[in-house]
Structures are given as structure tokens and as C-alpha cells.
Amino acid sequence: MSVKHFLHISDYSKEELWELLELSKIVKAKFHNREDHKVFHNKSLAMIFSKPSARTRVSFETGFEWMGGHALFLGPNDIGIGKREAIKDISRVFSRYNDVIMARLFDHEHIIELAEHSTVPIVNGLTDYNHPCQIMTDIFTVWEHLGNIDNAKIVYMGDGNNIVHSWLHLSMRFPLDFVCCCPEGYEPDKDLVEKARECGVSKITITQDPTLAVKDADVIYTDVWASMGQKEEAEERERAFKGFQVNEKLMGLTGKKTLFMHCLPAERDREVTDGVMESENSIVFDQAENRMHVQNAIMIMLSDKWK
Ligand code: CP
Ligand code: NVA
Numbered sequence: 001m002s003v004k005h006f007l008h009i010s011d012y013s014k015e016e017l018w019e020l021l022e023l024s025k026i027v028k029a030k031f032h033n034r035e036d037h038k039v040f041h042n043k044s045l046a047m048i049f050s051k052p053s054a055r056t057r058v059s060f061e062t063g064f065e066w067m068g069g070h071a072l073f074l075g076p077n078d079i080g081i082g083k084r085e086a087i088k089d090i091s092r093v094f095s096r097y098n099d100v101i102m103a104r105l106f107d108h109e110h111i112i113e114l115a116e117h118s119t120v121p122i123v124n125g126l127t128d129y130n131h132p133c134q135i136m137t138d139i140f141t142v143w144e145h146l147g148n149i150d151n152a153k154i155v156y157m158g159d160g161n162n163i164v165h166s167w168l169h170l171s172m173r174f175p176l177d178f179v180c181c182c183p184e185g186y187e188p189d190k191d192l193v194e195k196a197r198e199c200g201v202s203k204i205t206i207t208q209d210p211t212l213a214v215k216d217a218d219v220i221y222t223d224v225w226a227s228m229g230q231k232e233e234a235e236e237r238e239r240a241f242k243g244f245q246v247n248e249k250l251m252g253l254t255g256k257k258t259l260f261m262h263c264l265p266a267e268r269d270r271e272v273t274d275g276v277m278e279s280e281n282s283i284v285f286d287q288a289e290n291r292m293h294v295q296n297a298i299m300i301m302l303s304d305k306w307k
Contacts, residue, residue: 004302005115005122009132010169017136017173020297023306024140028293031066037296038068039305043099045071047125048081048090050105051228055264056125056133059292060102067296069099082110091117100299106229121302123295128162128229129189134263135166137294139174141287142219145259151203153177155217157210157246158271159237160188163223163263168192171202179205181213183240210244217254221261222246222271238270246272251281259283 009017030037045064047057061071081090081103091114094101101122105111108129115122124132143149153176156164160182168188171178172195180188187193187206197204207213214220225241226234251258260272260282268274276282300306 003119003121005118005124006132006298006302007111007115007122007124008130008169009135009166010172012173014173017170020136020294020301021140021143023301024136024290024294024297027296027300028290031293031296036068037066039300040064040067040069040099040303043069043303044097045069045100045102045299046074046094046098047071048074048079048101048103048105049125050076050081050103051126053104053125055288055291056102056104059288060123060125060295063292063296064100064299067299072098081105082107087113088117090114091122092119095119100303121299123298123302126162128227130165130169131162131263132166132169133291133295133298134163135170136298137290138167138221138261138263138287139170140294141261141283141290142259144286144290145283146218149174149176151175151177152218153179153216154219154221155179155181155214157181157213157220157222157244157250158241159186159223159225159227160206161223161227163221164188165192167221168196168204171204172196172199173201176202177205178202179207179213179217181207181210181244183244184208186237186240210250211253214250214254214258216256217258218256219259219261220246220251220254223263224265224267225271241271245270246276248273248275248279251276251279257281261287264288 064071102125104125108127225237
């Protein structure tokens with residue numbers, strides 16, 4: 001039997017993704033009811049981090065331990081994946097010890113390579129290219145708040161980065177009205193945008209006009225202007241992204257009640273004002289909480305621990 005990985009949202013069908021959302025709801029309710037759900041008793045999760053993290057580390061570790069298992073944190077200086085040792089060697093060694101491997105890496109090709117050589121599920125905890133656990137969590141959170149996600153208008157404001165790529169992957173499965181509003185030169189991957197449009201499932205708009213973009217938005221979403229690994233470009237990016245800040249004025253231009261979302265960490269008063277972060281339409285902490293529940297469901301699904 002071939003091993004299942006969670007590398008891109010678009011590797012799964014719409015039906016499978018809906019099953020994952022339904023499972024996340026059940027797993028979340030169990031956690032809130034303080035029920036036991038020890039499906040990973042005596043199992044271990046290796047967590048490989050080449051970049052910093054707060055949410056991903058704590059949500060995976062806490063979640064896996066709640067499910068009865070043990071999680072190991074391996075930071076940038078611990079194993080030196082791809083530097084001290086070949087990725088394919090780490091993959092085969094860890095497959096002998098661990099039941100699930102989660103990795104946050106720079107180069108997307110490296111997580112693909114990790115998966116190619118692994119005999120246990122690999123979960124993508126973010127690469128320079130995408131962040132599938134985050135965006136499955138985000139759509140779960142939108143579903144909780146709106147009740148219906150069909151053709152929801154999601155307006156992403158800022159850098160066309162890894163977060164946007166995962167939204168585009170999702171838009172190839174779920175019908176959305178997805179808008180990415182970014183300055184010239186900071187658009188998401190052209191080939192992926194084309195592929196998502198060709199899929200014909202969602203309406204995809206790439207624009208440079210924040211005022212027009214946000215009209216009728218159900219959700220306005222943003223992320224940092226300089227991602228991990230780009231911090232030396234921060235000043236240049238700050239100039240380019242001026243005018244793309246999510247502030248009270250922009251939130252007021254939608255013409256309806258609009259939710260505010262951010263994957264976090266946020267740089268307050270840069271890409272988003274403190275006021276918008278703290279506003280009653282901000283659901284950023286629901287998003288952060290849901291990371292754990294959705295990831296628990298992902299690991300259950302990959303390990304066939306449900307049915
Ligand atoms: N949103 C997210 O992945 O947060 P961390 O970088 O803190 O893990
Ligand atoms: N785009 C951001 C997301 C952080 C969760 C980064 O890659 O740093």
C-alpha cells in the first residue's frame with residue numbers, strides 16, 4: 001500500500017478535503033469536551049524545523065501528545081537536513097523510528113524528496129512555496145464563521161507568497177471568489193495562477209487596486225510583507241507594499257460585514273493595524289487554535305486511524 005503524504009492541498013479531491021473538514025470538526029469537539037482520543041498511543045512524530053515557528057511547533061506537539069503519542073522537536077541546529085546529511089538518508093532513518101514526520105523547510109523540492117524516500121506520512125509544515133496545513137485550517141475557520149463557503153469572496157492583501165499558493169491550490173478544489181491584491185513584481189507564481197484558472201472551479205483575480213479588490217469581501221486576509229528567509233529585503237518591501245496595509249479604512253470599504261484573517265505572526269502596524277487585529281471581526285486567534293484540530297485530523301487521515 002502506498003504511503004499518503006500531505007504536501008499540497010491539490011493532491012486531494014474535493015470529497016477528501018470535505019471529509020477532512022468534517023473530521024476536524026469532530027476532533028475539535030472531542031478536545032473541547034476533554035474526551036480522550038489516544039489513537040497515536042506508543043507512536044512518535046518527528047518535527048523537523050529549518051525555520052522558526054511558534055504555532056506550527058506548539059500545535060503539532062500539543063496535538064500529537066493529546067492523541068497519546070510523543071513528538072520530537074528537531075531545530076535547525078540539530079540534524080542539519082540537507083547540509084550535515086542527505087535528505088534521502090534522514091528520510092529513511094526517521095521512517096525506521098517514527099510514525100509521522102512533519103517538516104518545515106526552505107526549498108519545496110526538499111519536502112518532495114523527503115516524501116519520495118519515506119515509508120511514513122510526511123506533513124508539509126511550510127516551505128518557501130506553500131503552507132497547506134495553514135490554508136486547510138483557514139477554510140475550516142471560515143466555514144465555522146460563515147456556515148457556507150461556496151463562492152466566498154476571499155481577498156488576500158499583500159505578498160503573493162506561500163500562503164497565496166496554498167489558497168490557489170484550495171481554489172482548484174472548492175469554488176471560491178479568490179482575489180490576490182499585491183504590488184507589481186510581487187504576484188504569486190504565474191504558472192500556478194494559470195493552472196488554477198484553467199481548472200475552472202473558482203474565480204481568480206490578481207489585481208493591484210486595494211479599493212476595488214475589497215468590495216463585497218467576506219474575508220480580508222493578510223500576511224507579513226517579508227517572509228522567513230526574506231528579512232534582508234524588509235526595507236525595500238516596506239516601500240513596495242505601502243498602500244496595501246489592512247487598516248480600518250480598507251475594512252470599511254467592503255460594503256458588508258467582513259472577517260479579518262492573518263496566519264500570524266503579524267507585524268502590527270505594518271501589514272495590519274493594531275486596531276484591525278483587535279477588532280471584533282478579527283478571527284486570527286480562532287485560526288491559530290484551529291491549526292491544532294485540523295492538523296490532528298490530517299495526521300489521523302494519513303495514518304488511517306479513523307475508519
Ligand atoms: N502560521 C504559522 O505557521 O505560524 P508559525 O510560523 O509560528 O508556525
Ligand atoms: N509567509 C510567511 C508565513 C508564516 C506562517 C513566511 O513564510 O514567513
